[in-house]
Amino acid sequence: MTVALFIPCYVNQFYPSAAKATLQLLQKLGVEVVYPPKQTCCGQPMANSGFEHLSQGCNDLFIENFSGFDYIVAPSASCVLHVKEHLASETDPALADSIRHKVYELVEFLTDILKVEKLDAVFPHKVGLHHSCHGLRGLFLSQMSELNAAPFSKPQQLLNMVRGLEQVSLDRQDECCGFGGTFCVAEEAVSVKMGKDRVTDHTKHGAEYITSSDLSCLMHLEGILHRNNSKVKIMHIAEILNANV
Amino acid sequence: MKQAKAKDHAALAEAFIKDEERVDWHDGALWFIREKRDKASKAIPEWEQLREAASAIKSNVISNLHEYLLQFEANLVKNGVTVHWAADAEEHNAIVYAILKAKEITQMVKSKSMLTEECQLNEYLEERGIEVINSDLGEYIQQIDKEPPSHIVLPCIHKRKEEIGELFHEHLGTEKGLSDPTQLTRVARKHLRNIFLTRRGALTGVNFAVAETGEYVVCTNEGNADMGAHLSEVQIASMGLEKLVPQKKHLSVFLRLLARSATGQPITIYSSHYKKPRPGQEMHLILVDAGRTRQLGRVDFRDSLKCIKCGSCMNTCPVYRKSGGLSYHNTISGPIGAILAPNLDMKKHADLPYASTLCGSCSNVCPVKINIHGQLYKWRQEIVKEGYAASTKALGMKAMAWTLSSPGNFTTAGKAGRWFLQNIPFVVNNRFNPWVKQRDMPEGPKETFAAWYEKQKQ
Numbered sequence: 001m002t003v004a005l006f007i008p009c010y011v012n013q014f015y016p017s018a019a020k021a022t023l024q025l026l027q028k029l030g031v032e033v034v035y036p037p038k039q040t041c042c043g044q045p046m047a048n049s050g051f052e053h054l055s056q057g058c059n060d061l062f063i064e065n066f067s068g069f070d071y072i073v074a075p076s077a078s079c080v081l082h083v084k085e086h087l088a089s090e091t092d093p094a095l096a097d098s099i100r101h102k103v104y105e106l107v108e109f110l111t112d113i114l115k116v117e118k119l120d121a122v123f124p125h126k127v128g129l130h131h132s133c134h135g136l137r138g139l140f141l142s143q144m145s146e147l148n149a150a151p152f153s154k155p156q157q158l159l160n161m162v163r164g165l166e167q168v169s170l171d172r173q174d175e176c177c178g179f180g181g182t183f184c185v186a187e188e189a190v191s192v193k194m195g196k197d198r199v200t201d202h203t204k205h206g207a208e209y210i211t212s213s214d215l216s217c218l219m220h221l222e223g224i225l226h227r228n229n230s231k232v233k234i235m236h237i238a239e240i241l242n243a244n245v
Numbered sequence: 246m247k248q249a250k251a252k253d254h255a256a257l258a259e260a261f262i263k264d265e266e267r268v269d270w271h272d273g274a275l276w277f278i279r280e281k282r283d284k285a286s287k288a289i290p291e292w293e294q295l296r297e298a299a300s301a302i303k304s305n306v307i308s309n310l311h312e313y314l315l316q317f318e319a320n321l322v323k324n325g326v327t328v329h330w331a332a333d334a335e336e337h338n339a340i341v342y343a344i345l346k347a348k349e350i351t352q353m354v355k356s357k358s359m360l361t362e363e364c365q366l367n368e369y370l371e372e373r374g375i376e377v378i379n380s381d382l383g384e385y386i387q388q389i390d391k392e393p394p395s396h397i398v399l400p401c402i403h404k405r406k407e408e409i410g411e412l413f414h415e416h417l418g419t420e421k422g423l424s425d426p427t428q429l430t431r432v433a434r435k436h437l438r439n440i441f442l443t444r445r446g447a448l449t450g451v452n453f454a455v456a457e458t459g460e461y462v463v464c465t466n467e468g469n470a471d472m473g474a475h476l477s478e479v480q481i482a483s484m485g486l487e488k489l490v491p492q493k494k495h496l497s498v499f500l501r502l503l504a505r506s507a508t509g510q511p512i513t514i515y516s517s518h519y520k521k522p523r524p525g526q527e528m529h530l531i532l533v534d535a536g537r538t539r540q541l542g543r544v545d546f547r548d549s550l551k552c553i554k555c556g557s558c559m560n561t562c563p564v565y566r567k568s569g570g571l572s573y574h575n576t577i578s579g580p581i582g583a584i585l586a587p588n589l590d591m592k593k594h595a596d597l598p599y600a601s602t603l604c605g606s607c608s609n610v611c612p613v614k615i616n617i618h619g620q621l622y623k624w625r626q627e628i629v630k631e632g633y634a635a636s637t638k639a640l641g642m643k644a645m646a647w648t649l650s651s652p653g654n655f656t657t658a659g660k661a662g663r664w665f666l667q668n669i670p671f672v673v674n675n676r677f678n679p680w681v682k683q684r685d686m687p688e689g690p691k692e693t694f695a696a697w698y699e700k701q702k703q
Contacts, residue, residue, distance in 0.1 A: 015690075137608075
């Protein structure tokens, strides 16, 4: 099985440690991983702002980089959802369609494809799990609190395999953090207020770390934590699942 | 009316958020209702099937609207109700005025109706010498404060009891400083009782209209619609074209969903069925288009007409909870307002589809399963296509698309003093970066993942 590693643009730039952890974790689990070096962005920032028509260049480049693999895995639910829902090709629609079906967010790849049942990971800390909306309501990584349906959670399932980790419970289990792509600057006041309230929910329950399968949410929460000199840290779930103290 | 039309949602929201303690209170009040809705919906094992059924019934209605409307009209006539058709707000208001004028009625009582808010009926009638009193307590409070409702089910949810006490002191002569809700409600009730007894004309909204019988259902908790209608000589009902259900039995689906979704109650206190005028009474029903058929013609947005106006999308929406209903500068606020409003005036409401993180919670609580956040995404594409996005934004987007669609451009940009620090894809084209107003930027690591990967491969 050969997996292409899709590292979203801002993760490559700002959070290389999450990308490294993703690579190492997959390798530990016996997967052959390739990182296509010419990758950039999935095109979501344009599309979500109403400029989907400008994202064809990103689409074409994505197809060029990620054709011919068994799976494409990324440590970002939001970018994966965008590719799954919107990747299009004017010249080869069938190819775009096949890529849309091969792209996985890391957590779901571990639980659904690799069917991981145990991990050699240790993380002796109190952790709050932040569900990114795209992971939750787009990729269905966990049951959504609004629905009358049986509960489940793929990230939780994996965090339960980590020794020493204590998960904190939250008042609002799956409220949006307010990042929202360009929303975070276009609606700065609302975005920050939403982020502050999410941070408070985690900190008041004693979280030392806030984790998620989306770094975009975490980057926003980290910005607020830092500004307020909080000791609470953010960490991508790949780094926790790969942690070995 | 106090309405700051010049400011967009972001600016109005920012002003609302300045009083953080108040925002926390507003957010908490609405979250409490969302939690009540969760409890009520989870007490019914078949909840999700009910939503599915309601959505399917409404699909049928909006796909066969012309037939159901004609059937409904025929049954109304058979029942002795006078039917009027209004293409827009102006026609609707003129019809109401003509009905009242013919009977020389100069005072009317009106129960909750978002449609008449949308049509600005009260202002229209007042200009022509007809006094209108809103009988729903929340709407009454908004009316005396000369402010539009901030929520379709809870019109004054943004007001605290002390503020309402102040208004009552000014308008109803209550003791200064009185803010006890029970006492204030008693005063309002006494005042409204006198209104009900003296008004010859009453107007109500319509929650559901049944094509097969010609009856319509009005749901309230206060019984105010009934008080007005039963004591009037002339009863008028105004409804949007989309409010139909084919058969009476379908109400068993919708009445179970409506109140549970709206407030977490099993059912509204009053679900009143109106069918025929009393002897000596006149009954009129006005069917209003006002943009609905245009929305029906928009393939991507027609499902928005399934809405039963429960308000659950507002209660669950974190943006709504933190920014307040008035920041949407439209009669219908929140996520549903943001997909209905651009149909009415795309330029004026071009900001509303962007007043969302696309988190998707709205679509999950919607009792008729409207894909609200999907439609928000599609409205954004439409607004850009029609040229209503700021030109600076369009330029920024083009520059970003150019950088991101070529690995060469991207690498250069990435190396050249961290293009990313100023130009993270979502922070486009802002002369000063609003990210850093209340947040720190991420610390740039020494090397990118791509650079590290390249090195360790060798």
